[in-house]
Amino acid sequence: MTIVPLVKVNLVGILDDKEKVLEAAQVFGTLHLIALTSAQKELEAVPAGLGREAVEALRWLMDCQAQRRPVTEPDDFHLEEVVDRTLKNRKALKDCQDLLAKLDRRIQDVEPWGDFSFSELEEIGHNRLWFYVVPHSKLKAVDTSDKVLEVVHQDRYRSYVVLLSPEEPAVNAMPVPRTHVGSASLSQLKRAYEKAAIDLEELELERQSLTKWRYILARNLAAARDLSARQRAALETADSERIFMLQAWARRDQVAEIQELSAKLGIAAVFEDLSEEDRPPTLLENAKALEAGEDLVEFYQTPGYRDxxxxxxxxxxxxxxxxxxxxxxxxxxxxxxxxxxxxxxxxxxxxxxxxxxxxxxxxxxxxxxxxxxxxxxxxxxxxxxxxxxxxxxxxxxxxxxxxxxxxxxxxxxxxxxxxxxxxxxxxxxxxxxxxxxxxxxxxxxxxxxxxxxxxxAGPVSIIVGLLTVGFFGSDRKVESVKSGGLRLFDGLAALARIxxxxxxxxxxxxxxxxxxxxxxxxxxxxxxxxxxxxxxxxxxxxxxxxxxxxxxxxxxxxxxxxxxxxxxxxxxxxxxxxxxxxxxxxxxxxxxxxxxx
Known part of the structure; x- marks a missing residue:
C-alpha cells in the first residue's frame, strides 16, 4: 500500500499545436490536469459536451420497443448529425405526448357542453357565455329570477349551466366558481387531437428508424466523451499570444516517458518539485488483489497526499x-x-x-x-x-x-x-x-x-498513555508562562478524546x-x-x-x-x-x- 509520489509538469508549446498536445496527453493517460485559468463562463456554455448528449441519445434509442436491424459499417454514419436528430426526436415526441394529454383532458372537459362555437358579440347583443358546473345539491340555490341561463347537460352528480351576461357575474351570483371552457370548439379540439396523434406516430417511426445507428453510436460514445473532455481542458490552459502552457500532476517515475513524449510532440517539458504550499491529488497504488480497497477508501474520504x-x-x-x-x-x-x-x-x-x-x-x-x-x-x-x-x-x-x-x-x-x-x-x-x-x-x-x-498492568498502561497524550498534546514551544499555560491547555484538550x-x-x-x-x-x-x-x-x-x-x-x-x-x-x-x-x-x-x- 502506497501513495504514489508526484511531480508537477508544465508542457509549453505553440498555440496551433494545443489540440494535438491535448489528444496526445489523453492517449498518454496518466496526467492529472491543473486548471491555470478560470473559464467558468465558457465551461458553463459547454457543460455536457457531445459525450453526454451522445449518452442521452443512445439511451433514448435503446429504450425504443421496436428496434431495427443495426448498421455495423459506419460508412454513412455522422456522429453529430445522428445525435442531433435523435435528441430533436426525443424533444418533439415528448412535446407531442404532452400535447395529446392536454388535448385529451380539454376534450373531456368540453364534451359535456356539446360541440359549439362562439358567435360574434353583435349577434347576441354583446352578451357573453359564462359556464358553471353545479352539483345537483346546489342547483336549488341558483336564483333564476334575474338571470338568463340554460342547463345544457346533466350527469349523475352535476349540472352544466350556461349563463348569458354582458359582464362576468359577481362571485356570489352562482354557488360555484365559473369554469373556463376555452375558445376552441369540441370539433376543433378533436381535429387537433387527431393531427397530434398522427404526428406522434410519425415521430415514433422516426425513432424506430434511428435505432439502426445504436450499435455504431455505442462504439462512438467514448470518442464523443473524449472530445468533450479535450474541449473543456483546452479552456483551462494558460494561453498568451501564440504560446500555451498545460500544467499537470504526474507520477515521479514517469518523468522519462513524459520527456520522450514532449520531444516527439516538439514541445518543452518543465518539471517542478512539490512545495509546502502545493496540495497535490492522491494517487493510491496497491497490489491487484487489494485494489478494491482503494474504491472503499475513496467512497468516503481520500487521504491527503502527505498522509x-x-x-x-x-x-x-x-x-x-x-x-x-x-x-x-x-x-x-x-x-x-x-x-x-x-x-x-x-x-x-x-x-x-x-x-x-x-x-x-x-x-x-x-x-x-x-x-x-x-x-x-x-x-x-x-x-x-x-x-x-x-x-x-x-x-x-x-x-x-x-x-x-x-x-x-x-x-x-x-x-x-x-x-x-x-x-x-x-x-x-x-x-x-x-x-x-x-x-x-x-x-x-x-x-x-x-x-x-x-x-x-491495565490501569498502569492507561495512566502512562494518558500522560503521554497530555505531555505531547501539541508541538508548542514553552518560552514563557503564557506559552506554558497554552501548552498545558493543549494537553488537556487532547485528553478530552478519551x-x-x-x-x-x-x-x-x-x-x-x-x-x-x-x-x-x-x-x-x-x-x-x-x-x-x-x-x-x-x-x-x-x-x-x-x-x-x-x-x-x-x-x-x-x-x-x-x-x-x-x-x-x-x-x-x-x-x-x-x-x-x-x-x-x-x-x-x-x-x-x-x-x-
Whole structure:
C-alpha cells in the first residue's frame, strides 16, 4: 500500500499545436490536469459536451420497443448529425405526448357542453357565455329570477349551466366558481387531437428508424466523451499570444516517458518539485488483489497526499466485518453461487473485475463465519456431526462474544494509531497515537484480565498513555508562562478524546449484535414455517416453503445492507478518525475512455 509520489509538469508549446498536445496527453493517460485559468463562463456554455448528449441519445434509442436491424459499417454514419436528430426526436415526441394529454383532458372537459362555437358579440347583443358546473345539491340555490341561463347537460352528480351576461357575474351570483371552457370548439379540439396523434406516430417511426445507428453510436460514445473532455481542458490552459502552457500532476517515475513524449510532440517539458504550499491529488497504488480497497477508501474520504494509504487495511477488515455480520454459511454459499452465475456481468471493466474479487471474498468470509458459528440458513448442525465439530463460536454466549468484538475494536483502533504514528513527522503526531494505543490496550487488559496480572498492568498502561497524550498534546514551544499555560491547555484538550476512544471501541459491539440478530431472525423464520406446515396439513407445506423463501430472502437483503453499511462505517468513521489526519482529493487522470463493444 502506497501513495504514489508526484511531480508537477508544465508542457509549453505553440498555440496551433494545443489540440494535438491535448489528444496526445489523453492517449498518454496518466496526467492529472491543473486548471491555470478560470473559464467558468465558457465551461458553463459547454457543460455536457457531445459525450453526454451522445449518452442521452443512445439511451433514448435503446429504450425504443421496436428496434431495427443495426448498421455495423459506419460508412454513412455522422456522429453529430445522428445525435442531433435523435435528441430533436426525443424533444418533439415528448412535446407531442404532452400535447395529446392536454388535448385529451380539454376534450373531456368540453364534451359535456356539446360541440359549439362562439358567435360574434353583435349577434347576441354583446352578451357573453359564462359556464358553471353545479352539483345537483346546489342547483336549488341558483336564483333564476334575474338571470338568463340554460342547463345544457346533466350527469349523475352535476349540472352544466350556461349563463348569458354582458359582464362576468359577481362571485356570489352562482354557488360555484365559473369554469373556463376555452375558445376552441369540441370539433376543433378533436381535429387537433387527431393531427397530434398522427404526428406522434410519425415521430415514433422516426425513432424506430434511428435505432439502426445504436450499435455504431455505442462504439462512438467514448470518442464523443473524449472530445468533450479535450474541449473543456483546452479552456483551462494558460494561453498568451501564440504560446500555451498545460500544467499537470504526474507520477515521479514517469518523468522519462513524459520527456520522450514532449520531444516527439516538439514541445518543452518543465518539471517542478512539490512545495509546502502545493496540495497535490492522491494517487493510491496497491497490489491487484487489494485494489478494491482503494474504491472503499475513496467512497468516503481520500487521504491527503502527505498522509498514508489505508486501502489494504480497510479492504481486509471490511471483508472480516461483513462476514461477522452476515454469519451464515448457507447465505454465503448461495450468494457465492449467484455471483458465479452472473460473473460475466463483472468482466466488462476493470472496476467490475475488482468488485467481483471483493464480492467473492465477502461471500467466503460469510461462509467461514457461518461455519464457525454453526449456522446454515438458521439451522445448527446435529450434535456429534463433522460440521458441529467446526462450530467454535456461540453467538448466544454473550460474555465471550462481547470480549471478542471489543478485542477486535481495540486491535483495529490501535492499528490505526500505530500506522498514523509511523507516518507522522512531529513529536505530537508520533507520540499522541502511541499514548492512545496504550490507553486502549490498557482498558482491554483491565476488562479481559480480571483476577490476573493483566488487571494490574491495565490501569498502569492507561495512566502512562494518558500522560503521554497530555505531555505531547501539541508541538508548542514553552518560552514563557503564557506559552506554558497554552501548552498545558493543549494537553488537556487532547485528553478530552478519551470519551471518543471509549465510544469508538464500544461501536464494534455492533458486529456481535447484528450477527446475533441475523441468526435469530433465521431461526424464527424456520420455526414459523415449521409451525405452519404442521398447522395446515397439505397446503401448509406450500405456505411453509413460501414463508421460508420470502423470509430468508428478506434476511439476506437486510444482512447485505447491514454488512455494507456497518462494515464500512467501522472503517471510515472509527478507523479513519484515529488513523488519518488530512483529507485529500483523488487523482483523476486525463485519459481516453475504455471502449466497450
Amino acid at each position: 498514508w494509504d489505508p486501502s489494504s487495511v480497510v479492504y481486509v477488515s471490511f471483508i472480516i466485518f461483513f462476514g461477522m455480520i452476515m454469519t451464515d454459511a448457507g447465505y454465503g454459499l448461495l450468494l457465492l453461487a449467484l455471483l458465479f452465475l452472473f460473473r460475466k456481468r463483472f468482466t466488462g471493466s476493470e472496476l467490475g473485475r475488482r468488485m467481483f474479487r471483493m464480492f467473492a471474498w465477502l461471500m467466503v468470509s460469510t461462509t467461514a463465519f457461518g461455519v464457525a458459528t454453526g449456522s446454515y440458513f438458521g439451522v445448527s448442525p446435529p450434535e456429534g456431526s463433522f460440521l458441529a465439530h467446526l462450530k467454535v463460536l456461540h453467538l448466544k454466549d454473550v460474555d465471550t462474544m462481547m470480549k471478542i468484538t471489543l478485542t477486535i475494536g481495540v486491535v483495529h483502533i490501535v492499528l490505526a494509531n500505530l500506522l498514523r504514528a509511523f507516518h507522522e513527522k512531529t513529536p505530537s503526531g508520533r507520540y499522541q497515537p502511541v499514548g492512545w494505543s496504550l490507553v486502549a490496550l490498557g482498558g482491554l487488559a483491565t476488562f479481559l484480565g480480571q483476577g490476573t496480572l493483566f488487571a494490574t 470519551v471518543n476512544i471509549f465510544s469508538d471501541v464500544l461501536s464494534y459491539m455492533r458486529l456481535f449484535a447484528l450477527g446475533l440478530a441475523a441468526a435469530s431472525l433465521a431461526e424464527t423464520i424456520n420455526s414459523l414455517s415449521g409451525q405452519l406446515n404442521h398447522a395446515v396439513p397439505g397446503i401448509g407445506l406450500l405456505i411453509a416453503l413460501l414463508v421460508l423463501s420470502i423470509g430468508h430472502a428478506i434476511n439476506i437483503g437486510l444482512g447485505v445492507i447491514a454488512g455494507f453499511v456497518h462494515g464500512l462505517r467501522l472503517n471510515v468513521i472509527e478507523f479513519f478518525n484515529w488513523g488519518l489526519k488530512d483529507e485529500g482529493k483523488p487523482f483523476r487522470p486525463f485519459k481516453k475512455e475504455e471502449t466497450r463493444l
